[in-house]
Amino acid sequence: MRSTSCLAFSVAALLGCGEDLEIPKPRTDDNPVLLWVGDTADFPMCPEGRLDYWDGWAGVRTDPWYQNECGTCACSPAACVLPDMVKAHEAARCADEGIEVKFADAADPPGHCIKTSPPVPGDAFASVTITPPTMAPACRASAQFTPPPLGGTFARACPWTGEYRTGFDGLVCITPEHDGSCRPGFSARFEFQEKIRDARTCTPCECGEPVGGVCVVDVLLFSDTSCSDMLISINGIGTQEEICYGAPIDSPLAGARVVFARDEPGTCSPKATVSLVDGTIESGETRTFCCSSAEIIYGNADN
Structure with a gap:
C-alpha cells in the first residue's frame, strides 16, 4: 500500500x-x-x-x-502543609473551648505577615492552642495517559x-x-x-500511602497587624497533637507569621509501575x- x-x-x-x-x-x-x-x-x-x-x-x-x-506511572511528593489556624482561649491553659483564629493564605508565601481573623482583644486572650502542620494524606498520581x-x-x-x-x-x-x-x-x-x-x-495510575518526610514549623504571634510587636515565638512544632501555650496578660492577638523549619515531603510509590492499554x-x-x-x-x- x-x-x-x-x-x-x-x-x-x-x-x-x-x-x-x-x-x-x-x-x-x-x-x-x-x-x-x-x-x-x-x-x-x-x-x-x-x-x-x-x-x-x-x-x-x-x-x-x-x-x-501507555506510560510509566509516577507519584508526586506528599507535601507538608502549614497550619492555617490557632485557637485563642479566654481561660488559662486552654481550659475553655476557645475560638478559631484563621491564618488566611498562610502559605502564600510562607513567613509573610498575616492578619488574624478575627482579631482577639487582650481581655479575651489568655492562652492559645497551636494547630500542628500536616502532611498531605496522599500523593498525586500521574495524569491520565492516552493510548x-x-x-x-x-x-x-x-x-x-x-x-x-x-x-x-x-x-x-x-x-x-x-x-x-x-x-x-x-x-x-x-x-x-x-x-x-x-x-x-489506559489503566489509571494509583499511589500507595506516603512514607517518610518531616514537617516542622515555627509560629510567631503578634499583638499588631504589621507583625512588629511579637507576643509568642513557638519553634519546632512537628506533626503531633495540638499544644497549649500561655499568652502574655492583656495582650491582643492581631497578626502572625508561620514558616517551615523543616519541609521534607513524604514519598509514595505507584501501585503499578506502568499504565496499560485496556x-x-x-x-x-x-x-x-x-x-x-x-x-x-x-x-x-x-x-
Missing part, C-alpha cells in the same frame, strides 16, 4: 502525464467513490465538504514498542462528484463485479474494514474497492 504522498503523485500522473492515456470512467450504477488511502489516521475532508463519507482501516496496530503500555497512536493503512471513501479532484489525492473506485473480480481499468483492489471506533483506554479497536464489515490506478500504485513501487 502506498502512502498519501505516493497516491497524490499517482493521481497527478494519471491526470497530467501522457495525452494518450485513457482514463476509465466509473460506472454510475454502483455508487462510485473517491478513495483516499494513507498511513495515518489524519483523514482529509471530502471534496465540496461532503460529510457522507465512509472511513476504514486495514492492518491496524499499535506501535510494537508500546503496544501494551499509543495506531499504525496501519487508513482509508476514506467520499461520494463521486462527477470529476477527478486532484486536491483530494484520491483514487476513483467502484464496487467489484458479482463474482468478486475487478473490471479492466479498475484493477487496483483494496479491502478495508469499516472504522467503528478506537475503544482503547479495551479494543472496534471494526465493522469488510468493504472491497476496485480502483483505477493499479499500474501507477504498484508499477512505481520501487521509485
Whole structure:
C-alpha cells in the first residue's frame, strides 16, 4: 500500500502525464467513490465538504514498542502543609473551648505577615492552642495517559462528484463485479474494514500511602497587624497533637507569621509501575474497492 504522498503523485500522473492515456470512467450504477488511502489516521475532508463519507482501516496496530503500555506511572511528593489556624482561649491553659483564629493564605508565601481573623482583644486572650502542620494524606498520581497512536493503512471513501479532484489525492473506485473480480481499468483492489471506533483506554495510575518526610514549623504571634510587636515565638512544632501555650496578660492577638523549619515531603510509590492499554479497536464489515490506478500504485513501487 502506498502512502498519501505516493497516491497524490499517482493521481497527478494519471491526470497530467501522457495525452494518450485513457482514463476509465466509473460506472454510475454502483455508487462510485473517491478513495483516499494513507498511513495515518489524519483523514482529509471530502471534496465540496461532503460529510457522507465512509472511513476504514486495514492492518491496524499499535506501535510494537508500546503496544501494551501507555506510560510509566509516577507519584508526586506528599507535601507538608502549614497550619492555617490557632485557637485563642479566654481561660488559662486552654481550659475553655476557645475560638478559631484563621491564618488566611498562610502559605502564600510562607513567613509573610498575616492578619488574624478575627482579631482577639487582650481581655479575651489568655492562652492559645497551636494547630500542628500536616502532611498531605496522599500523593498525586500521574495524569491520565492516552493510548499509543495506531499504525496501519487508513482509508476514506467520499461520494463521486462527477470529476477527478486532484486536491483530494484520491483514487476513483467502484464496487467489484458479482463474482468478486475487478473490471479492466479498475484493477487496483483494496479491502478495508469499516472504522467503528478506537475503544482503547489506559489503566489509571494509583499511589500507595506516603512514607517518610518531616514537617516542622515555627509560629510567631503578634499583638499588631504589621507583625512588629511579637507576643509568642513557638519553634519546632512537628506533626503531633495540638499544644497549649500561655499568652502574655492583656495582650491582643492581631497578626502572625508561620514558616517551615523543616519541609521534607513524604514519598509514595505507584501501585503499578506502568499504565496499560485496556479495551479494543472496534471494526465493522469488510468493504472491497476496485480502483483505477493499479499500474501507477504498484508499477512505481520501487521509485
